[in-house]
Amino acid sequence: MQFMLISLKKVIDSVGSICSLIMILMVINVFYNVIARYFFNDVSIGMQELEWHLFAAMFMFGIGYTFKEDGHVRVDIFYDNMSEKNQAIINIIGGLFFALPITIIILYYGVDFSHEAYSMNEDSPDPGGLPYRWIVRAIIPFSSFFLILCIVYVTLNNFNILKNSFKNHQGLLK
Amino acid sequence: MIGLILFGIALLFLFMGYSVAYTFAGVSVIVGIAFLGLDLFAFMPYRIMSIMENTILMAIPMFVFMGIVLQKTGLAERLLESSAKLFGSVSGGLAISTILVGSLLAASTGVVGASVVAMGVISLPVMLKNNYHQPTATGVICASGTLGQIIPPSIILIILGDVMGVPVGDLFKAAVIPGFLLILGYVIYILLLGKFKPEFCPPMEVNENKRELLLQALKDIVPPLILIFSVLGSIFSGIATPTESASIGAVGAIVLSMFYGSFSLKGINEISLETVKVTSMIFAVLIGATAFSMVFSYSGSEYLIEEFFLGLPGDKWAFILIAMAAILILGFFIDFIEIAFLVVPILTPVAMALDIDLIWFAILISMNLQTSFLTPPFGFSLFYLKGVAPKNLKTTTIYKGVIPFILIQVAVLTLVLLFPKQLILF
Numbered sequence: 001m002q003f004m005l006i007s008l009k010k011v012i013d014s015v016g017s018i019c020s021l022i023m024i025l026m027v028i029n030v031f032y033n034v035i036a037r038y039f040f041n042d043v044s045i046g047m048q049e050l051e052w053h054l055f056a057a058m059f060m061f062g063i064g065y066t067f068k069e070d071g072h073v074r075v076d077i078f079y080d081n082m083s084e085k086n087q088a089i090i091n092i093i094g095g096l097f098f099a100l101p102i103t104i105i106i107l108y109y110g111v112d113f114s115h116e117a118y119s120m121n122e123d124s125p126d127p128g129g130l131p132y133r134w135i136v137r138a139i140i141p142f143s144s145f146f147l148i149l150c151i152v153y154v155t156l157n158n159f160n161i162l163k164n165s166f167k168n169h170q171g172l173l174k
Numbered sequence: 175m176i177g178l179i180l181f182g183i184a185l186l187f188l189f190m191g192y193s194v195a196y197t198f199a200g201v202s203v204i205v206g207i208a209f210l211g212l213d214l215f216a217f218m219p220y221r222i223m224s225i226m227e228n229t230i231l232m233a234i235p236m237f238v239f240m241g242i243v244l245q246k247t248g249l250a251e252r253l254l255e256s257s258a259k260l261f262g263s264v265s266g267g268l269a270i271s272t273i274l275v276g277s278l279l280a281a282s283t284g285v286v287g288a289s290v291v292a293m294g295v296i297s298l299p300v301m302l303k304n305n306y307h308q309p310t311a312t313g314v315i316c317a318s319g320t321l322g323q324i325i326p327p328s329i330i331l332i333i334l335g336d337v338m339g340v341p342v343g344d345l346f347k348a349a350v351i352p353g354f355l356l357i358l359g360y361v362i363y364i365l366l367l368g369k370f371k372p373e374f375c376p377p378m379e380v381n382e383n384k385r386e387l388l389l390q391a392l393k394d395i396v397p398p399l400i401l402i403f404s405v406l407g408s409i410f411s412g413i414a415t416p417t418e419s420a421s422i423g424a425v426g427a428i429v430l431s432m433f434y435g436s437f438s439l440k441g442i443n444e445i446s447l448e449t450v451k452v453t454s455m456i457f458a459v460l461i462g463a464t465a466f467s468m469v470f471s472y473s474g475s476e477y478l479i480e481e482f483f484l485g486l487p488g489d490k491w492a493f494i495l496i497a498m499a500a501i502l503i504l505g506f507f508i509d510f511i512e513i514a515f516l517v518v519p520i521l522t523p524v525a526m527a528l529d530i531d532l533i534w535f536a537i538l539i540s541m542n543l544q545t546s547f548l549t550p551p552f553g554f555s556l557f558y559l560k561g562v563a564p565k566n567l568k569t570t571t572i573y574k575g576v577i578p579f580i581l582i583q584v585a586v587l588t589l590v591l592l593f594p595k596q597l598i599l600f
Contacts, residue, residue, distance in 0.1 A: 020446040021455075027236055030421035034414065052231025056226035058235070061456035063461075070457055071451040072193035073509050075554070079191025087191070094192030102465055105203065106222065113219035139226070140219050172309045 001156075008153045009068075017148060019058050045128035053136050058166040060143035066101070073134040080126035086164040087156040095155045103147050110141035177475025180526065182204045184241065192335055194512050202462075214472055225457065230336050236420035237327050239348030239530045240405075242452075243427035247436045249398055250279055250292035250552065256391040262378035266368030267315045268304060269375050272297045273360045276318025277353075278395075280325040281402045290319030292553050294562040300378075301547055307374035308370045308567065310367065316548055316555040317360060317582075321543035323510070327351040327423075329456075332416065333514040334536040339524050342416045343409045348533050348598045352517040352528035352541060352590050355597070359582040376428075397433060401426045426588040456511055463515035476523065483524045490528040494535075494591075497521050498542050503548025506553065513543065520521060534594045545583045548576050 001058040028053050036042040066072060079087065114137035116122075130136075184201040188194060225231065236342070244250075253275045261267035272293055279289040291314045301311040323330055326346035333340035367374050405423040408414040414422065470476065486492040490495050502511055518539065518582045525535050547555045550573040560569055590597050 016447060016450065016501055017443075019450045019454075020443060023235060023239070023446045023580075024442065025233075027239060027421055027424045029238065030418065031425045034418045034421060038413070052227050052229055052232060055232045055235070058450060059454050059457045060222075060226065063458045065191075066451045066454040066458070069451060072430070072455050073511070074191050074193055075188045075507055076191055077507070078189060082191070090190055091194055091208040094190075094200070098192060099196040101203045102196070102462075105212070106218050109216050110219045110222075113223070136226070137219075139225065139469050140222055143310040156419060 002077040005153065005156055005160075007037050008149060010147075012065060012068045012153060013151055015061055016069075019062040019065060022054050022058040026051065026058060028135065029054060029071070045124070046130050049124055049126075049130045053130065056095040056136060056139055057143075060139050061146055064143065067147060067150045068153060070154075083165075088165070091158045092155055095151050095158070099151050099158060100148070103151065105143035106132050107141050110137075110144055114138040132137055175475070175478070176473035177201055177206065177470040178478070180287075180466070180469055180473075180475075188508065193458075194508065195458035195528075197365075198459075198512075198516065199462035199465040202469045206472075210472055211467065211534075214468060215465070217468065218465065220568070221468070222461060225460060225464070228235075228336065229415075230332065230342060230468060231457075231460075232344070233332050233415075233417040233420040234329055235328060235355055235449055235457060236424045237332070238448040238452045239445065240420065240423040240427040242448050243424070244444055245292070246441060247427075247434050249394075249430075249434075250275070250289065251280060251296055252394045252434075253398070254293065254296045256387070256394045258297070258378070259380055259382060259387050260391045263380045264368070265305045265372045265377050266364045266375040268297070268301050268306065268378060269364045271312065272301075272314050273318045273357060273364070276315075277321050277325060277357045278398065278402070279313040280318075280322035280328070280477045281406075289322055290315060290558040291562050292308050293319060294559045296425070298559075298563060301436065302564070303372040304378050305376055305475055307371075308571045309575030310374050310558060311575070312343050312563065312567070312572045313577070313579050314360070314364070316553070316559050316572065316576050319558070320544045320547045320555050321353065321356065323547065324349050324537075324540050326350065326354065327409075327416065328538050328540070329491050330514060331536070333456075333511065334518065334539060337514055337518050338532050338536055340536065343412070344533055345536055346406065346416070347410055347572035348537050349540070351597050352537055354581065355589065356597050360579065361437075363578060363582060366486075397430050401443065459511050460515050463512070466516060466518055470520070476520065477521055480527060484527060490530055493524060493528055494530070494538070498538065501539060501542050502549075505543050509554075510540075510543045510547075516537075531594065534590075534598055537590060537598065538587070541583070541587050545587065546582060547582065548580055550576065551569060 029047065033044075033047055033051065034045070036047075079090065082090070100142035114134050117137045121133045123129065124133060183205065184198050187197050187201055190197070203215070254271070257271035257275055258268055261271040276289055276293060279292065298311060298315060302308065319516065328349070331345045331349060332342050335345045336599050340577055344405060364375065387541070401423065405419045408419040408422060409416055428437065428442070483493045483496070488497075501513060501517065504517060522532070525532060547553045550556060553576070556569075556572050556576065559572060
């Protein structure tokens with residue numbers, strides 16, 4: 001169990017690092033296009049499409065990583081003053097009943113969505129655009145699958161917190 | 175009706191403290207499946223794909239990146255220290271330098287929390303050490319920290335531009351005069367205070383050479399100013415789109431950090447990871463809001479809202495007042511991102527039906543949100559400052575301190591309400 005948690009954490013963190021790399025590549029990509037366009041009058045549709053391909057991959061996979069890092073905004077007026085145990089309970093309930101269902105739905109319909117592009121061999125509608133549109137469409141199901149991994153990780157972690165708080169409680173009683 | 179019930183339930187669940195994005199998405203899924211069927215959500219991937227392809231929203235991560243770079247290079251600290259020394263020797267000088275630095279930070283980072291915290295850590299101790307009236311010192315910091323909401327390139331204006339379907343560049347332009355009026359209002363207030371209540375904001379003793387101070391201040395102020403002017407200038411002159419100029423800003427910020435000698439590959443990696451987190455947080459809310467708005471509009475609630483507002487007496491003013499009051503109150507509890515993605519799409523069609531100028535409406539919304547960030551007891555800005563202020567500083571002191579600034583905000587907001595043509599540039 002602990003081993004599984006540690007390896008999950010490693011996987012999620014490395015995806016996070018890849019997102020951070022993609023973010024830098026995206027800045028370079030957009031900046032390069034600006035320079036190429038204004039100084040060399042050189043417009044490449046493919047390079048322009050690459051901008052949003054990177055953008056999409058960065059935030060779609062970043063959502064899972066941010067989930068693990070507990071970076072999603074909360075209304076924390078009450079949450080901040082709760083005990084660790086109650087916070088864990090809220091995170092478990094929220095993860096299983098709020099975050100998981102929508103992610104499974106997006107994964108389920110996302111598979112069809114990208115498979116459709118694959119079977120039609122869809123390319124960019126613009127001349128000079130990037131081929132294989134299914135790759136960028138596949139970001140949706142793949143990132144959803146990744147998010148499910150993150151939800152599982154966070155939920156298991158919160159179960160651990162809960163377990164420990166019960167143990168401590170019993171320890172205090174003795 | 176289902177849509178309204180959905181909105182109510184989701185709001186209630188928000189207070190449980192689970193992440194806003196997934197609370198909205200989760201409640202929408204449960205209500206959606208229960209009343210409308212699962213098939214409704216088959217469109218989710220298409221809606222997500224259109225977010226992925228959205229090149230306007232692409233400006234957000236790059237402006238966030240630029241802001242975090244400037245924050246990590248210690249720009250705020252430098253600016254505050256040198257301008258405090260420069261203006262500190264006059265009555266109210268410290269407060270005015272805080273306001274000016276706050277507006278500069280707002281223009282370069284656009285993030286409320288960051289500038290309030292930076293100024294709370296650096297400016298507040300200096301002001302308190304100089305026997306500043308405590309409420310005034312805290313009020314200045316909270317108020318100038320919220321300027322990031324309105325002064326371009328603010329993230330909220332980019333989001334509003336996308337949600338309301340108006341050009342982001344036009345919104346940036348329209349925000350210039352109202353933002354400037356706010357800064358002017360703050361400065362005038364402090365000048366008056368310095369004249370009539372000099373004991374509230376006493377001058378600081380500065381022993382250093384004036385000339386050297388001026389040179390140091392120029393060295394600290396000019397580079398970020400050049401960056402801000404080149405980013406905004408390229409947008410306003412129509413040379414570059416906001417997204418393009420955001421990339422110029424991001425690269426420019428890195429060049430600046432090299433100039434200040436605080437550049438490192440490891441640092442860039444950390445900044446980038448931080449940017450990924452902030453961006454993903456914003457886009458998760460957008461995806462959650464998408465699920466919500468699908469259920470909301472599929473159940474026909476949009477028409478209910480529109481009918482309600484169109485049936486009100488008093489033309490567009492009743493609508494504007496109710497909309498502003500609702501946003502102000504919601505702004506106490508939830509962040510601007512949620513309001514922009516959830517509430518504004520509901521209000522926009524009504525505003526269009528009433529023939530309200532959307533750019534003007536967007537500026538009203540963002541100024542209103544800014545005011546709600548400042549208003550006790552829940553304003554975000556107050557919490558951020560409380561977090562970094564000395565322990566013996568009371569919350570009520572901060573509450574007292576922001577009141578004059580809230581009044582200035584309301585005055586400027588009223589001006590923009592009454593004189594849309596004169597105060598908004600096109």
